[in-house]
Amino acid sequence: MISLDCGDCFDIWRGQARQLLSHGIAPCAVTWAGAGGDLFASAGPMPLGQGPRQPRVPAQLPGLLCQAARYRGEQRWSLLYEVLWRVAQGDRSAMLAGSDLGSELHRRVKQVRRETHHIHAFLRFVPAAEGAAEDAAVGAAGPQFVAWHEPAHDVLGDACEHFIGRMGQARWLIATPRDGAYYDGQTLQYQRHCPAAWQHLAQGGDDPDGGLWLAYYRNLFNPARLNPKALQGHMPGRFWKHLPEGPLIPALVSDAQLGKRRDGQAREVARLKGKRVGKG
Amino acid sequence: MELIDKLSILADAAKYDASCASSGAPQRSSKGRAGLGASNGMGICHSYTPDGRCVSLLKVLLTNFCLYDCQYCVNRRSSDVPRARFSPEEVVRLTLDFYRRNCVSGLFLSSGIIRSPDYTMEQLVRVAQLLRETHQFRGYIHLKTIPDADPLLVEQAGRYADRLSVNIELPSEASLRQLAPEKSAASIRAAMGTIQRGELSRQGQPRAPAFVPAGQSTQMIIGADTTDDSTILRNAEALYRGYQLRRVYYSAFSPIPASPASVPRAAPPLLREHRLYQADFLLRGYGYRAAELLAGPGDLALDIDPKLAWALANREGFPLDLNHAEALQIARVPGIGLRSAQRLVALRRQRRIRYDDLVRLRCVLAKARPFIITSDYHPRQADAPSQWLRRQWLEAPRQLGLFP
Numbered sequence A: 001m002i003s004l005d006c007g008d009c010f011d012i013w014r015g016q017a018r019q020l021l022s023h024g025i026a027p028c029a030v031t032w033a034g035a036g037g038d039l040f041a042s043a044g045p046m047p048l049g050q051g052p053r054q055p056r057v058p059a060q061l062p063g064l065l066c067q068a069a070r071y072r073g074e075q076r077w078s079l080l081y082e083v084l085w086r087v088a089q090g091d092r093s094a095m096l097a098g099s100d101l102g103s104e105l106h107r108r109v110k111q112v113r114r115e116t117h118h119i120h121a122f123l124r125f126v127p128a129a130e131g132a133a134e135d136a137a138v139g140a141a142g143p144q145f146v147a148w149h150e151p152a153h154d155v156l157g158d159a160c161e162h163f164i165g166r167m168g169q170a171r172w173l174i175a176t177p178r179d180g181a182y183y184d185g186q187t188l189q190y191q192r193h194c195p196a197a198w199q200h201l202a203q204g205g206d207d208p209d210g211g212l213w214l215a216y217y218r219n220l221f222n223p224a225r226l227n228p229k230a231l232q233g234h235m236p237g238r239f240w241k242h243l244p245e246g247p248l249i250p251a252l253v254s255d256a257q258l259g260k261r262r263d264g265q266a267r268e269v270a271r272l273k274g275k276r277v278g279k280g
Numbered sequence B: 001m002e003l004i005d006k007l008s009i010l011a012d013a014a015k016y017d018a019s020c021a022s023s024g025a026p027q028r029s030s031k032g033r034a035g036l037g038a039s040n041g042m043g044i045c046h047s048y049t050p051d052g053r054c055v056s057l058l059k060v061l062l063t064n065f066c067l068y069d070c071q072y073c074v075n076r077r078s079s080d081v082p083r084a085r086f087s088p089e090e091v092v093r094l095t096l097d098f099y100r101r102n103c104v105s106g107l108f109l110s111s112g113i114i115r116s117p118d119y120t121m122e123q124l125v126r127v128a129q130l131l132r133e134t135h136q137f138r139g140y141i142h143l144k145t146i147p148d149a150d151p152l153l154v155e156q157a158g159r160y161a162d163r164l165s166v167n168i169e170l171p172s173e174a175s176l177r178q179l180a181p182e183k184s185a186a187s188i189r190a191a192m193g194t195i196q197r198g199e200l201s202r203q204g205q206p207r208a209p210a211f212v213p214a215g216q217s218t219q220m221i222i223g224a225d226t227t228d229d230s231t232i233l234r235n236a237e238a239l240y241r242g243y244q245l246r247r248v249y250y251s252a253f254s255p256i257p258a259s260p261a262s263v264p265r266a267a268p269p270l271l272r273e274h275r276l277y278q279a280d281f282l283l284r285g286y287g288y289r290a291a292e293l294l295a296g297p298g299d300l301a302l303d304i305d306p307k308l309a310w311a312l313a314n315r316e317g318f319p320l321d322l323n324h325a326e327a328l329q330i331a332r333v334p335g336i337g338l339r340s341a342q343r344l345v346a347l348r349r350q351r352r353i354r355y356d357d358l359v360r361l362r363c364v365l366a367k368a369r370p371f372i373i374t375s376d377y378h379p380r381q382a383d384a385p386s387q388w389l390r391r392q393w394l395e396a397p398r399q400l401g402l403f404p
């Protein structure tokens, strides 16, 4: 059994897979050790250099594998090799959603896509604390906005372009428990292992205007249409603790459930004095 | 009044507009440029509210003062609600602040009618102009169009906004006369026509300045009057055809504070609204016609979805052989969506479709079973009466497969 480590990096894995394939090594003869690697596999050597075979695969396959590789979970890398192997043997159905193996591949791609939507949607920037950047090694100016996010799959690397497009020349920092990214308005610095100083900086914003968004959120929903299940389904609970509006949700739901408001108006607004408008 | 209090009042007043979509805008990016914001055609829901709705935009009214007295509306002049008014600069500040926080992808601005339709429209346009020109904002902007406003103002609005909408409000002219006497169906349609002409005038002219690239939409209130679903869907179909609307939104009428006697106090008809959205989706995405979904007057079934109802009423086309049928035909099978249908057709080029393929594609087989043939499956209930199938579907516990 050949046991490999790619450090959870797609480019390294791809180099390894290409080499394995060129030597005609079948998926059952190789494992990738990750955090939960196979301790009992007795490691054998990887053949050196490129082997004689140069199988061709459809052009869409590498992109599909790259997407699925962002997925964190069991058999993260060996499944990809199995798909690659089978397609290289001429079994194209292995990469289609309708087949056994392909359905798992596409499930992962879908999960990753979902998690990418989640980071685009639920990441929140707050203004960085004054002067906090000095010891974070992010250049003289430091970020204007910081965000802390905990994605379930490795999606930050791909999401950076999205935030660069949105934020223009603003300087921002995103930190996660694994990786991190700093954009100084011109260039992106991506770290696969997020420096502790970045993580610290990202978790300590300074936000005097934060109340505006909360006021908006409180008044935006219609208590007569309460539907907490739909909320849960679209915005899983694991994100609530990092969303500023997250802590408001339980009270808003129970208020509406207790029937305090039977029409659409928010409680805070109902307390204010009304005013009829004179005709034209 | 503090900004935060205005925000509370004017968000509360804007919630009755169902739309919060930010999709359909062209590719725009602020990468390496002054200004802020991007759009890429895909909408983003940045949060969800306890009523399960998507928060994509800062959705507020510029003001909830209003000269009109539409009976179904919380902001009508006779309504005893707290009133507030933003300055255009305040809306700009809030939009940019929420945008930077990644709380929203843009702005949806509407307004009560103050002074005159033209004045009100000018104020809305002013906000969009400040955002686009002074702040080089490239996020999404949706402006409500005030019917009766000068077409030149609408034309100007369309150059700043990704989407314009004119609400049709009620599904029939008679209801409009009764419940919104200051509005007229004719001027609502005239405004839709103005927007459509703007869109058409840009067609085939790639260098002309963009005009509502995400198109126009409208909203109909459901359940404030007695119009039936058949009329509603035929109206929607006519709007899609006549004005090339991108979306018709349906908003279940929900009781308003200090409700006048002319509109119901009942809880909003949410299930009915849901069925209308499903039917609308079939009109837009699947090529159904309104007359197929409801042949005569009446309402959609509440207990089953419109696609299943249609299939049960049209058994002569089933069971359908998935190894031969076209993708659009397959997508008419209850429990199989358009995407799955396309995937089946792709897989079919490699080999024949088997029953298990549908399981793997996560089709709703409990629904699909009586309507399909695969290389290894033929339904036993192909000749069972539709009434019986309908009962089986309704009575079966949802987790278990039924039609064995």
Ligand code: SF4
Residues within 6 Å of the ligand: B066, B067, B068, B069, B070, B073, B074, B075, B076, B077, B111, B112, B113
């Ligand atoms: S014009 Fe608009 S804001 Fe004014 S009462 Fe009618 S629906 Fe409400």
